[in-house]
Amino acid sequence: MNLIELFLSFLQIGLFSIGGGYVAIPLIRYQTVILHGWLTESQFLDLATIAEMTPGPIAINGATFVGLQVAGIPGVICATLGCIFPSLILVSLLAWVYRKYRTLPLLQSILSSLRPAVVALIASAGLNMLLQVIFGSRAIHLSSVNWIGVALFIPAIFALRRFKWNPIFVMIACGLLSLLLGILGLA
Amino acid sequence: MKQGKTQTLFTLFLSMFYISAFTFGGGFVIVTFMKRKFVDELHWLDEQEMLDMTALAQSAPGAIAVNASILVGWKVAGMPGMLCAVLGTILPPMLILSLVSVFYRLFAENRYIALVLKGMQSGVAAIILDVSISMGNSVLQKKNTVHLFIMAAAFAATFFFRINVIVIILCAALIGIFMALLDKSGPVPPLLRLKKDPNDREDRHESD
Known part of the structure; x- marks a missing residue:
């Protein structure tokens, strides 16, 4: 039941x-x-x-x-x-x-208008996540900057854009580096 | 041929399993990973199809990750593909959550796990922004004023004004309908005429 x-x-x-x-x-x-x-x-x-x-x-x-x-x-x-x-x-x-x-002109027109909107939605989700990482919330205060988060984000985006690293590898590397820095007492 | 099909199904299952096991965060995170895997690496879809599927997955009820895997699965290998992709998507959370809920106290209070998860957030933010920059660039390069307007307006609506995603998708779809009605490029009203698509023979049979 x-x-x-x-x-x-x-x-x-x-x-x-x-x-x-x-x-x-x-x-x-x-x-x-x-x-x-x-x-x-x-x-x-x-x-x-x-x-x-x-x-x-x-x-x-x-x-x-x-x-x-x-x-x-x-x-x-x-x-x-x-x-x-x-x-x-x-x-x-x-x-x-x-x-x-898909090839119907009406549906093509609808889909081609949806695509830029979806790109914007994904970008916004990414920016929100970045703000969350850097400030711990959407509220922007310089006093609450998480420098470790910034220090991990910058090489990560560089590795992805410049060297096309595997994203899952990048994510795991960030996790392990954060653990290492934490154990060393920096976080 | 049969060997190739089994191989495809297996790759589809493994890719979704792998992606699903590692994607923390909402539905857009998994969609960015799927784009990297199925568009950039395996070339099973093009970027436009992935964006279409994201819009459809977002507009339908249910989890975006499951919906997107259904769409990709159907596209790549029909009904068996759909089932393999869905299974690959739901198995990791089922297994991981079962384990974690047994050891919940240990897991939630562990400082080292918290450190790893916090670090991974930086990586995830970088991955989503990397994919958005690539996709945003390809919209910019086409220099279509209406599409640029939609992208800017949708971004402002969701990021600054926190407007419901469904409302944004509906508005973009309405603009699309409006543009189709304005388009008088064909000799006859083109709205309901199917274009020839060499990849899709079934369509032609039915429209004959």
Whole structure:
């Protein structure tokens, strides 16, 4: 019974979280804390923290965390399937429409207007992340500059643009350098 | 041929698994990694297709990472490709989160893990900005006034005014519809006429 409820709950989360993680968080809280009582408020905060620190979409992380608590491994599978089910159907449909009608002038015009907007959205996400790294928030105060973060960012962007390094390698190198500087007592 | 197809599916699964296991942060992070892998390295997609897929992934319900992997999977190898890409995307978070939630206290209070994660944020910011500079340059080079306006306005709307991403996508789409209506370049209203695409034979069959 719990498995079906898990599937249906996460189906709703998958269906209504349009636009990514920040929409998914309140939906997950509503379904798991308020509606079903699967998690307490403090467990939900734990979930939000873990999801922030680990890779992967928050909805998939939430499905795994809650599924494991409620019904073990079968719970993880049911919740995750529920979560991706709406995407599998709707986005497959979009993939078909895109393949078939991509050359239609109307759709071409729409897509070519969307592309610069998407570039801007990605750039804005990157700048926000850089501000987060340098100042710890979007508020810009010179007193709170994280110099280690700046010292890692500059060689990283240089390695990527000038030498075309593998991005995952760059990311891991930044993590290890930060660890090293921390152990040496500089951070 | 069969060997080649299995190879493609395996590469698709492994690429998504690898990308998904290492991408911290929101959906745009994974999209930038996918661009580096599938556009720059494997040449399975061109940059425009990747941007189209990002817009579609963002507009549909569900996680952007999962949506983008569905689109890339279908494009590269049809239904089996889609399933391999999705599996590669969701397995790492499932495995990692299961492990971490068992050792949560240890994980959350560990100073060294916090240091590594903080350092990785610098790297992620550099990666996203690197990809945005490349893609922004290719928009700039085309010198299309409308597209430049859309890029500047979308940036201001999201970065300074924190307007909902869905609203921004809808406005850009409306501008696209408006431009298509203004375009009178063809001898007949061109809106609903399919252009010939040598890569897509099915389309021609159906329009015959």
